[in-house]
Amino acid sequence: RRGGVQFSGVTKRFPTRDGSEKTALRDVDLVIEPGMFCAVVGPTGCGKSTTLTLAAGLYRPSAGVVRVSGEVVDGITNGAGFVFQNDALLPWKSILKNVALGPIFRGVPKKQATEEAREWLRTVGLAGFEDYFPYQLSGGMRKRVSLAAALINKPSMLLMDEPFSALDVQTRAIMSNELLRLWERTRPSVIFVTHDLEEAIALADRVVVMTAGPATVKAVFDIDLPRPRGEVQEIRFHPRFLDLYQQIWESLREEVEQAYSRTTSVSNLKGNAA
Numbered sequence: 001r002r003g004g005v006q007f008s009g010v011t012k013r014f015p016t017r018d019g020s021e022k023t024a025l026r027d028v029d030l031v032i033e034p035g036m037f038c039a040v041v042g043p044t045g046c047g048k049s050t051t052l053t054l055a056a057g058l059y060r061p062s063a064g065v066v067r068v069s070g071e072v073v074d075g076i077t078n079g080a081g082f083v084f085q086n087d088a089l090l091p092w093k094s095i096l097k098n099v100a101l102g103p104i105f106r107g108v109p110k111k112q113a114t115e116e117a118r119e120w121l122r123t124v125g126l127a128g129f130e131d132y133f134p135y136q137l138s139g140g141m142r143k144r145v146s147l148a149a150a151l152i153n154k155p156s157m158l159l160m161d162e163p164f165s166a167l168d169v170q171t172r173a174i175m176s177n178e179l180l181r182l183w184e185r186t187r188p189s190v191i192f193v194t195h196d197l198e199e200a201i202a203l204a205d206r207v208v209v210m211t212a213g214p215a216t217v218k219a220v221f222d223i224d225l226p227r228p229r230g231e232v233q234e235i236r237f238h239p240r241f242l243d244l245y246q247q248i249w250e251s252l253r254e255e256v257e258q259a260y261s262r263t264t265s266v267s268n269l270k271g272n273a274a
């Protein structure tokens with residue numbers, strides 16, 4: 001069905017400069033049902049971005065198969081939308097033109113694309129800012145532009161890589177609610193990479209913990225508790241989520257410690273050699 005994502009035994013190796021290979025993902029099995037909001041957490045450098053890139057079809061797996069909407073990904077995936085930590089906005093174009101780029105790229109006539117972009121900017125609360133340039137906006141506003149630019153293409157799958165991590169806590173909470181409101185309208189499947197467990201639990205139907213690299217799936221938590229969805233700040237100490245939060249925290253903590261001990265042992269080696 002439209003938008004579902006399935007990784008079956010996916011391994012990704014990258015060639016390194018010394019001619020050997022680095023394994024970023026190892027034997028990843030992951031299912032994201034159509035319309036599901038899935039958060040992915042794991043230590044820095046474990047392979048989360050690589051997972052998104054494979055879903056987008058920008059890389060091919062070294063082994064295994066990635067399917068989106070039931071089709072084997074082979075080339076750039078149709079219907080994927082992106083929001084990254086660094087907003088990929090063109091600094092020399094107004095935000096209206098930035099948002100209109102997607103439809104124009106797809107062959108929608110410029111006038112119509114501009115109207116659609118205007119409508120989307122209204123939807124994300126930026127009516128009146130159409131002619132502003134990205135640098136004239138706050139971080140939160142740029143996020144809204146990025147969301148509009150992704151959603152205008154009606155993606156069946158939305159890939160988000162720490163989209164809100166550069167924002168202050170309050171703006172982050174506001175943007176989480178905003179994201180859910182927009183997601184409800186078209187219900188793309190979402191893969192949302194984050195370091196923030198509260199954010200993950202507040203937003204996602206499923207939280208996937210990845211192991212310290214090479215990443216594989218360590219644990220999957222399905223969240224069917226009634227909760228204040230999007231209310232990031234209410235999660236950690238809310239009695240209903242204590243257990244869940246604790247379990248995911250523990251699972252992630254082990255992996256982060258492992259990743260950390262690996263990097264410190266590498267720097268110890270370097271120190272010894274010097």
Ligand code: ADP
Pocket residue numbers: 014015022023024042043044045046047048049050051213
């Ligand atoms: P994360 O998003 O979890 O921080 P990444 O997916 O970016 O991790 O990276 C996983 C590992 O794969 C890292 O060790 C990184 O250096 C390596 N890697 C990612 N992309 C490439 C690439 N294009 N070439 C070589 N190595 C890469």
